Amino acid sequence: MPKASLGAVEIEYETQGSAGSPAIVLIRGLGTQLVEWPVSLIDGLVAGRLRVIVFDNRDAGLSSRVESRYELSDMVSDLVGLMDTCGIDRAHVLGMSMGGIIAQHAAASFPSRVRTLISMMSTSGAPDLPHPSAEVIELMMSQPSSPEEALALALEKRARFIGSGHAEPDDIARSRVEALMERSHDPEGVARQMRAVTAAAGDLSRFEKISCPTLVLHGDEDQLVPIEHGRDTARRIQGAEFEVIQGMGHATPEGVGAQISAAVLGFIGRNS
Secondary structure: OOEEEEOOEEEEEEEEOOOOOOEEEEEOOOOOOHHHOOHHHHHHHHHOOOEEEEEOOOOOOOOOOOOOOOOHHHHHHHHHHHHHHOOOOOEEEEEEOHHHHHHHHHHHHOOOOEEEEEEEOOOOOOOOOOOOOHHHHHHHHOOOOOHHHHHHHHHHHHHHHOOOOOOOOHHHHHHHHHHHHHHOOOHHHHHHHHHHHHHHHOOHHHHHHOOOOEEEEEEOOOOOOOHHHHHHHHHHOOOOEEEEEOOOOOOOOHHHHHHHHHHHHHHHHHOO
């Protein structure tokens, strides 16, 4: 895969679809990797005549590790720099979870670069929104002390957040998680991303600056970021559409890809 050299940071990315088609950039969530996007989602978007760009955020996947302190605005700059590298003036931007917050800030700070905003399983960061259950918080705060414990924890999170209808046989889940951990496993990088996104998530002023057509997608089975977060995000953006994806949790398994691509293509079609 190619890398975009953005000063001291290199961003691993991949493109699919015709270079002459309108571009859509997909931004992953906390600690996750570009290879976790469902093939069915990317194929659906390409079939809808879009050029799809996926990438590893800094401190994830095969992109650079950045041990010095950075802010979410730096991750937004990575997005814009990647677009420049790919020769893209304007793009549809879809972000999931942390990636949704990056996408929101990009739409607010670089309005000329974002055609439409799709914020998925993400949040407005409003302080009065419901928290996940105590059990989920405990799971997320767990600190494995060995590679074996790290694998077991990753499998437990995958099973909990994948959503009904998308459960995987144990051997398939294990092989996928092992492949992801072999490609990249960096808890310290995840912690640095978390610090950056936590500082920026509560800045509600961004919503006053978003003027592009916006779609907010949320699963009705999201145990990590309850659906009220999506509803509040849509409420804060003028004219935003809100759509619930049945059976989706806080993950992007292969089975949900076609639902996401259909929602995104329908939205872009209404706003192109």
